[in-house]
Amino acid sequence: MIDDLGIKDAFASITGQALLEAVLVIALASLLTVAIQKVLPRVAQKLGGKARLYLLASVPLLRLLIILATIVVVVPILVEPSFENMVAIFGALALALGFAFKDYANSLIAGIVTLYEMPYRPGDWIEVDGQYGEVRAIGTRAAEIVTPDDTVVIIPHNKLWNSLIANGNDGTDNLMCVADFHLESNHDVGRVRELLRDVAFTSPRTKTWQPVVVIVFNKPWGMHYRLKAYPFAPKEQFQFISELTARGSAELARQGVKFVSVPVAVD
Amino acid sequence: MKETTNENNADPCLPGGLMSAEQWALPETSVRRSLKDAISHALTQLRAGVSQAEEPFESMDDLPELSIAQQHRLAPEPDYARQAVVIASSLDHARSEGALSREVVCLVAPPFSGVQQSLACFSESGPSGFIPGGTGEWTIIAPPETLAFSDQEACEWWDNQDLSRPWVITELAEFWLRRLSGLALVKELFRRIANGNAGAGIVGCSSWCWRYWGHYLENAQMSPWTPAPMNSERLGVWFTYLASKGRKSSVVVRMTGDGHYVLPQPEPDDIEKKKRSKKRKYSNFLRDLAATSRGNPGVALAIWQRSLRAQPDDDAKLEGDGEMSEKQSRAADCWVVPLERLSLPTMPQSKESVTGFVLHGLLLHNSLDIASLEVVTGVSAYELSLVLSRLKRAELVICEQPGERWRVTPIGYPTVRRHLQSWGFPLDQF
Numbered sequence: 001m002i003d004d005l006g007i008k009d010a011f012a013s014i015t016g017q018a019l020l021e022a023v024l025v026i027a028l029a030s031l032l033t034v035a036i037q038k039v040l041p042r043v044a045q046k047l048g049g050k051a052r053l054y055l056l057a058s059v060p061l062l063r064l065l066i067i068l069a070t071i072v073v074v075v076p077i078l079v080e081p082s083f084e085n086m087v088a089i090f091g092a093l094a095l096a097l098g099f100a101f102k103d104y105a106n107s108l109i110a111g112i113v114t115l116y117e118m119p120y121r122p123g124d125w126i127e128v129d130g131q132y133g134e135v136r137a138i139g140t141r142a143a144e145i146v147t148p149d150d151t152v153v154i155i156p157h158n159k160l161w162n163s164l165i166a167n168g169n170d171g172t173d174n175l176m177c178v179a180d181f182h183l184e185s186n187h188d189v190g191r192v193r194e195l196l197r198d199v200a201f202t203s204p205r206t207k208t209w210q211p212v213v214v215i216v217f218n219k220p221w222g223m224h225y226r227l228k229a230y231p232f233a234p235k236e237q238f239q240f241i242s243e244l245t246a247r248g249s250a251e252l253a254r255q256g257v258k259f260v261s262v263p264v265a266v267d
Numbered sequence: 268m269k270e271t272t273n274e275n276n277a278d279p280c281l282p283g284g285l286m287s288a289e290q291w292a293l294p295e296t297s298v299r300r301s302l303k304d305a306i307s308h309a310l311t312q313l314r315a316g317v318s319q320a321e322e323p324f325e326s327m328d329d330l331p332e333l334s335i336a337q338q339h340r341l342a343p344e345p346d347y348a349r350q351a352v353v354i355a356s357s358l359d360h361a362r363s364e365g366a367l368s369r370e371v372v373c374l375v376a377p378p379f380s381g382v383q384q385s386l387a388c389f390s391e392s393g394p395s396g397f398i399p400g401g402t403g404e405w406t407i408i409a410p411p412e413t414l415a416f417s418d419q420e421a422c423e424w425w426d427n428q429d430l431s432r433p434w435v436i437t438e439l440a441e442f443w444l445r446r447l448s449g450l451a452l453v454k455e456l457f458r459r460i461a462n463g464n465a466g467a468g469i470v471g472c473s474s475w476c477w478r479y480w481g482h483y484l485e486n487a488q489m490s491p492w493t494p495a496p497m498n499s500e501r502l503g504v505w506f507t508y509l510a511s512k513g514r515k516s517s518v519v520v521r522m523t524g525d526g527h528y529v530l531p532q533p534e535p536d537d538i539e540k541k542k543r544s545k546k547r548k549y550s551n552f553l554r555d556l557a558a559t560s561r562g563n564p565g566v567a568l569a570i571w572q573r574s575l576r577a578q579p580d581d582d583a584k585l586e587g588d589g590e591m592s593e594k595q596s597r598a599a600d601c602w603v604v605p606l607e608r609l610s611l612p613t614m615p616q617s618k619e620s621v622t623g624f625v626l627h628g629l630l631l632h633n634s635l636d637i638a639s640l641e642v643v644t645g646v647s648a649y650e651l652s653l654v655l656s657r658l659k660r661a662e663l664v665i666c667e668q669p670g671e672r673w674r675v676t677p678i679g680y681p682t683v684r685r686h687l688q689s690w691g692f693p694l695d696q697f
Contacts (some may be wrong), residue, residue, distance in 0.1 A: 051689070173691055195447075201483055202445050204624040204644050208482040208693045232691040236620065243645070251447055 014078050022074045029070040036062050037137065041122070056122030057171065060138040064115055067140075103158065107141040110157035114138065118171065119160060125168035125175055125234055128155050134235070148238055168234070174210060175234040179244035181225040184258040189216060192225065192257060199248045200229040205240045207232050222260045279508035280346065281353040283495025285361065288375050291697060294498040296558030297551070303607075304559075331577045333601060341510045341518060341601055342572045345381055345564075351388035358469070361492070370467040371460045373491040377474045377697040378630060379565025379677040380494055386437040386471040406434045408468075410441040414449045421451035425459060430466035440476035440633035445643045453480060457487055474695035475630040482693070493697075496562025499553035503532035505564065506571060510600070522550045523576055523602045529553060555606050559681060561697060569677035574609050576602045612662040612679040614686045617654060621646055623690045625654050626663070626675065626683050630695075634667065634674035 036059060044055040079085045098105070115138075120126045124135045126145060131153045133145035142156045159165070169175040181196070193214040200212045210230035217224040227248065231240035249259070278284075333341065354374070361367045376382040389405040406429050416424060428434070436442070443453045457480070459465040472480075477491065497505065507530055510518035520530040527550035560566035614622070624644035629635055632643065637655075641648050655673060658664040663679035666672070675683050688694055 047689070198447055198450060202447055202450070204445065204628065205620075207691065208479055232623070232693075233620075247447075 018077050022077045025070060025073050025077070029066050033063050033066050036066075041137070044123075052123060057118075059122060060115055063140075064112070103156075104141060106158045106161075107156045110160045111138070111140050111142075114143070114157055114160060117160075119165050120167055121171050123169075123234075124171060125237070127166040127168075128159055128163055131155070168237075173234055174207070174230055175237055176210075176228055176230055177237050177241050177244070179227045179241050179248060181227070181245075181248060181252065182222060182260045183225065183252065184222045184260050185218075187223075187257045189223065191255075192216075192223075192252065195251055195255065196225060196227045196248055199244060199251060200227055203229075203240065203243055203247070205231045205236050205243065221262075278353050279504045280349045281357070281494060282497070282501035282504045285354065285357045285374070285492045286495050287366075288491040288493045288696070291493050291496055294496055294554075294557035294562045296554065301558075333572075333575050333577055337577065337601070338572055338575070341520075342506070342568065342575060343509055343512070345509060345568075347381060347384040348388040350381060350385040354382075354385055355389070358492070367492075369460070369490070370463070371465050371470060372468075373470045373472060373477075373489045375472050375474055375477045375491040375493050377561070377563045377695060378633070378675065378680060379563060379569070381565060382471050382494065383438045383473075383633075386435050386469060389435045389469070404432065406432055408434050408436050411452075414442070414444045414452065415446075416448065416451040418451050418455070421455040424452065425455050430468070432466070434466065434468040436468070436470045436472075438633050439470055439472040439480075440631065443476075443632075444639060445479075445628065445631060449642075450483075454484075457484055457489075460489070461487060473630070473633050474697045475627075476632070478693065478695045479631055494564070496697075497557055497560070497564050497567055498562065499551075499557050500532065502553045502557055502564075502567055503530060506530060506568075507532075509568075518600045520575070520601055520603055522552060523604055524608075525550075527552075529603050550603075552603055552606065559606060561681070561684075563677075563680070563697070565677045566680050570606075570609070570611070571603075573611075573678060574604045574606070576604055612676070612682055614663070614682055615657045615661045617657060620690075621650065621654055622658070623687060623692050625651065625658070627687055627692045629664065629673055629675050630683070630687075634672040636670060636672050640673065 040055055040059050040062075044052045047055065075081060075086075075089070079089065114120065120135050120138075120143060122135050122138060125133070126135060128145075131145065131147065133147040133151075133153060135143055136146050136152070137144045142154045145153050145155060147153060183192070193216065196214045197212055200206050201208060206212065207230040211228070213228045215226050215228070217226075227244055229240075229244070231237055252259075358367065358372055374382055374386070387407065390407045408428055411424060439453065439456075442456070443449050456465070456470075460470075472491070474493075481487070495501065506520075507517055510530075517531045519528070521528055525548075527548045529550050529552045532553070533547075533549050556567055556570060560570060621644075624646055625640065628640055628643040632639070635643065637648055637651055640646075640651055644651070646654070655664060655666075659666065661679070662676055663683055664673050665676050667674060684694065
C-alpha cells in the first residue's frame with residue numbers, strides 16, 4: 001500500500017545528514033516552543049490588565065507559527081517538495097490520522113479552529129460541561145483550565161463542536177459577578193435596591209465605570225435580588241462576590257429585612 | 268458649539284485660565300517618549316519580582332541639588348491667594364459671557380493642581396479679603412468631623428449651613444467616605460444643586476472623587492470647569508513667573524547634558540531666528556515634563572524641583588561645544604537634569620490588590636487617616652501600617668501632621684496613576 005501511495009519513492013532520497021538536520025530543526029523548534037510556553041505566562045503574571053491578556057493569548061498563536069515554520073523547513077530537507085511527493089506524504093498522513101487517531105485529529109483541527117475563532121483564550125474564565133475555571137494554557141489537543149479550587153481540568157478542543165462553552169470575560173478584563181439575596185416579602189423594594197447598589201459602589205473592588213445593576217424577581221417564597229457588578233480584575237471575582245454578599249447581608253439585617261431559609265429534612 | 272474656554276494667558280499665575288472639563292486634552296508628547304514610558308513601565312513591573320531594593324528612589328545624578336534657599340528662589344510654591352483672584356475673575360468673566368448658567372460652579376482638577384489651596388483663600392479672613400468679581404464675602408464650608416450620616420441627618424446638616432451668601436467647598440473629597448453611611452452628605456448636596464436651592468457657590472473637587480460621583484449619579488449633568496492643562500508653553504510661562512516672583516527679569520535654565528536652553532522659552536519669532544542663525548538651541552524638556560505630568564502643575568513643579576541642579580555636570584563638554592561662550596554658560600541661574608537620568612519613585616513589590624485599595628482610597632478622598640482608610644479599604648490597621656510604611660519609603664505617600672493623614676505625593680503620582688491603571692482600578696479623566 002505504501003508503494004501504491006508513492007511514499008517509498010518520496011522518502012527514498014533521505015540521507016543520514018538530512019535526517020540529522022531535520023531532527024535538529026525539530027529539537028530547536030521544540031525548545032523554542034517550551035521556552036515560550038514557560039516564559040511568556042510567567043512574564044504575563046507580572047503584568048497587569050490588558051497586557052497580561054494579550055501576552056497569554058499570544059502563546060498558542062506563537063506555537064502554531066513555530067509548528068508551521070518547522071514543517072515548512074523540515075519537509076524540503078527530507079523530501080524533494082514536488083507535487084507527487086506532497087500528495088503522497090499528506091495522503092498517507094491523512095489515512096493514518098483517519099484510522100488510528102480520529103479523535104486526536106478531531107481535537108487538533110478543533111485546536112486550530114480555536115486559534116482564529118477564539119471561543120476562549122488564556123486568561124478567560126470559562127465553563128464547559130459544568131467545569132468553571134481560568135484558561136491557563138491552550139495546547140495543540142486540549143486546553144487547561146484551573147478551577148477556583150486549584151484543580152487543573154483538561155478540556156479537549158473537540159468539545160468545541162458539540163458543547164456549550166460559556167466565557168465570562170471573553171478576552172477582556174471585564175467579568176460580571178452576581179451576588180444573590182433571597183429575602184422575605186413585605187419590605188420596601190425600592191429602598192433595598194438602592195441599598196444594594198450602594199453596597200456595590202462602596203466596595204473597593206468595584207469597577208465603577210461599568211454598570212452596577214440590581215434586579216429583583218417576585219417568587220412564591222419571597223423576593224429574589226441579584227446584584228450585578230464588575231470587579232477591577234477577573235481573579236478578584238470570588239472575593240468580590242463574598243464581600244458583596246457579606247456586606248449586603250449585614251446591612252439588610254440592620255435594616256430589619258429578613259432572609260428566607262428553606263427547611264431541610266434531616267434523617 | 269459655543270467656545271467655553273476662558274483663556275487668561277495674560278496672567279502667568281494660571282496660564283491657560285479655566286476651561287470646560289470636556290475640552291481638557293492631554294498635552295502632546297512624542298512617540299519616542301510614549302514608547303519609552305510604556306517600555307520602562309513594563310520593565311519596572313517585571314523587575315518588581317527580581318529586585319528586592321528597599322529604597323526604590325535614588326538619584327542617578329551626582330550633581331549638587333539646589334539648596335533650600337535656592338529652591339525657594341527658583342522654584343517656589345505658587346501664590347495661591349493670587350491664583351484665587353484669577354480663578355474668581357475667570358469665573359466672573361465666564362458668567363458674564365453666558366458660559367456659566369448654574370449658580371453653583373464645580374471646579375474639578377487633578378490632585379496637586381492647587382485648586383483646593385486657592386479656594387481656601389476665598390475666605391473672608393484670607394489674605395485676598397474680598398475677591399474681585401464676587402458678589403460678597405465668601406463662606407468656606409468645612410466638612411464635619413464625622414462623615415457617617417443618614418439621609419435625614421445629612422439633610423439637617425446642610426440646613427444648618429449658611430448657603431444664603433456665596434459659599435465655597437474647597438475639596439468635596441473630604442465630605443464623604445466610601446462606606447454605606449458615608450455617602451449621604453454628597454448625595455444631599457448634589458440633590459440641592461440639581462434642584463437649584465443651594466444658593467451661589469463653588470465646589471472644588473478632586474478629579475478622582477468627581478469621577479466616582481459621576482458614575483454614582485449617572486444622570487447628574489454638572490458641566491464642571493477645570494484649569495487648562497499645562498503644556499510646554501504654559502509650563503515655561505509659569506516656571507518663569509514663579510522664579511521671577513512677578514518681576515520682569517527672566518530666569519535662565521539649561522540642560523546639564525547638552526547645555527540646551529529650557530528657560531527662557533523661544534519667542535514665536537525666535538523659532539524662525541533660530542532656524543536661520545542656529546545661535547541658541549532649545550531643549551524639549553518642558554514638552555516631556557508636560558507629558559510625564561499629564562499637564563498637572565503640582566506634579567510638574569515637584570519633578571521640576573527635583574530636577575534642578577546648581578551646576579552643570581560637564582563644564583568641559585559645554586565649553587567644547589563651541590556654540591556657547593563662557594559668558595553664556597555663566598549666565599544660567601540653574602541647570603536641569605534630563606528626565607531620563609532622573610529617578611522618579613517606583614512602586615515597591617507587594618500584594619497589588621491591597622496596595623491598589625490603599626492608593627485608590629487615598630486618591631478618592633484626597634487624604635485619609637488610618638482609621639478611615641481601614642473603613643474604606645477593608646484592610647486591617649496592622650496590614651495598612653505595613654503597606655503604608657513601604658509606600659512611604661518609596662516616596663509614594665506621605666503622612667501629614669497634624670491629623671496624621673496620609674496622602675499620595677505629587678512626585679509619586681504619575682507612578683501611582685499608571686499602576687492603578689494597569690491593575691484595572693477606575694481612574695480619573697485627567
